[in-house]
Amino acid sequence: MVDFTALQTTLLTDLSSELPAALRLQRLVVGVRDAFACSAVVLLRLDGDSLRPQAATGLVHEVLGRSFTMGKHPRLAQIMASREPVQFAADCELPDPYDGLLQDSPDAPLPVHDCLGMSLFLDGRLWGAVTLDALEPDHFDAQTLTSLRACALYIESVLRVCRLEHDLRSLRLSRPEGVAGESDAPSSILGSSAVLRQLLDELGVVADSELPVLLQGETGVGKELFARWLHRHSPRSDKPLVYVNCAALPETLAESELFGHVKGAFSGAGQDRPGRFETANGGTLFLDEIGELPLSIQAKLLRALQNGEIQRLGTDEPRHVDVRVIAATNRKLWEEVRA
Missing domain, CATH: 3.30.450.40 (GAF domain)
Structure with missing residues (x-):
């Protein structure tokens, strides 16, 4: 039966x-x-x-x-x-x-x-x-x-x-911003409070830079909206904005999803597949809930941030990417590191 x-x-x-x-x-x-x-x-x-x-x-x-x-x-x-x-x-x-x-x-x-x-x-x-x-x-x-x-x-x-x-x-990839839609219009961030104006001023300071940005805040405060605002006001605004929900990535899948894989890298990998870093090449990669990424992937992520270099799963061949990373978390990572 x-x-x-x-x-x-x-x-x-x-x-x-x-x-x-x-x-x-x-x-x-x-x-x-x-x-x-x-x-x-x-x-x-x-x-x-x-x-x-x-x-x-x-x-x-x-x-x-x-x-x-x-x-x-x-x-x-x-x-x-x-x-x-x-x-x-x-x-x-x-x-x-x-x-x-x-x-x-x-x-x-x-x-x-x-x-x-x-x-x-x-x-x-x-x-x-x-x-x-x-x-x-x-x-x-x-x-x-x-x-x-x-x-x-x-x-x-x-x-x-x-x-x-x-x-x-x-x-997503066919749009000017990889994950952006009508909700990305300037009116998607509404408010005129002093705190909001100060936050937008601070974001404006780093918008033109190539530095990675970490957005911290409780779930539901709109971190993704501010990540899109940053991308839209950056020199990369005409390139992809690619979104990754790190909390939804199983540990066995995270490396392949971020860095890609070659044919035969694992069971079911029937062809080469670029990862999110390559998809975002020239643009911005938004890593939502970055604190949920497994520890095993941190070394490769650091290499990508510092050197702009990645390796697809299943090969030692390095690939160079030009990606700005914006990350978000609802955890107090700095305190966790100090502890």
């Missing part, structure tokens, strides 16, 4: 976190594998007449760099031609696309096993497919087929989230 409880918990947890698509999809396929108690799960995206793995578990890592032409892989072609789950029995004579790619026995032919797959759609258009493999013959039964139909809805929901996140990031 398929149990979706753990998978649902993972998906709900991930929805509340800002995750790279590669990591979100990798967590998804691991959850599907556990739910169906099978040996391998692969998520493939349609690219012309080929399918390219976007995430996989149970197969060798190199599968993420493969491309499976449907004309050469009839099993995948059958899955893509149907809107229903397609099962291949243990005695099916059609060649298996994953021969020699099994994680526990690389380069060896797959033993007799059970296979299952289903096409996936995004907004009514064919997106790709998910495949499940079990090394035990007859592992998948009629109930499994019904469960896969339900699971496909979960998978398509995650794909939709990934696309929306991609569209949002593209929209």
Whole structure:
């Protein structure tokens, strides 16, 4: 019997976190594998007449760099031609696309096993497919087929989230300020008190400089608004303003998110990806809740601040960036350092 409880918990947890698509999809396929108690799960995206793995578990890592032409892989072609789950029995004579790619026995032919797959759609258009493999013959039964139909809805929901996140990031980068919108108009900071005027005067003093700025204040006082004001009144105002919520970054993800990664740096890293420092090159990087960053990343952050030099995860090659950093926190970091 398929149990979706753990998978649902993972998906709900991930929805509340800002995750790279590669990591979100990798967590998804691991959850599907556990739910169906099978040996391998692969998520493939349609690219012309080929399918390219976007995430996989149970197969060798190199599968993420493969491309499976449907004309050469009839099993995948059958899955893509149907809107229903397609099962291949243990005695099916059609060649298996994953021969020699099994994680526990690389380069060896797959033993007799059970296979299952289903096409996936995004907004009514064919997106790709998910495949499940079990090394035990007859592992998948009629109930499994019904469960896969339900699971496909979960998978398509995650794909939709990934696309929306991609569209949002593209929209941010297409604007003069990476995360700015109509709320960034001068009227977004309202007030005429002496304290507010003094604060704006102090910000005006540092706006033209290249020095990093730390904004301190309780949650809800508008630190992000003042960070945007600083950027808008700086010489970098026509370049990106990129926002990072450090409190939402898991420790295992923070380095990749800030500095980027190269293909193969970790499971699910199917291609090179720039980090937020590179995205903000020439402009401003706003690190909200910087006090929540893990200690393990402080040395690399210091190197970026002092030398303008970063390294993508998975390579020793240095990259130079021209970024002004504005940070914000609701913690009294100076007192914590002294203590």
